[in-house]
Amino acid sequence: MRAQLLVASLLIAPSTGASFAQDVLLGPAQETIIREYVVRERVVPIEPLPDVDFSVGTVLPDTVELHTIEQPDLDGGYSYVVVGERTVVVEPGTRRIIHIME
Template structure:
């Protein structure tokens, strides 16, 4: 009986963790995404290197990486390894990577 309770508790904790991770997911409206992509094309930046950083959603960039504003958009952008990266300026976490 105790093993069933432990298994149920472990499953609950696992599912709670998945729910918390899903709650952190950033959804960018298609209209806003279009505005961002058009602005970035008109305002190209030189690509920078950030050694040891993988370009994945949720990865925090070092505070030394200069982020650039997109007018009327909460997020900022930077070009790393020739890929445009959208970043939350408050956390410096990547929210989207454009190819």
């Protein structure tokens, strides 16, 4: 019975939490590379916009300025924006938020 509950909870977990999906997309090593890059670049954070939902899966409007992450050690091309104290990682082609780092 416990095994069945464990399997059921593992099947449900991926669909219930954005933080789980975030871990699949970017691992700890990638997060470290991005975090160090953002600190080095000193991009001025923006304030959260009342009409924009900054959560994984949201497509950001053109009014949000994205910054390219230019790191050869990082697989994939990503952009980012700093919102308050969070770094929001974005797919540049689609402008879709793929990861949020607190």
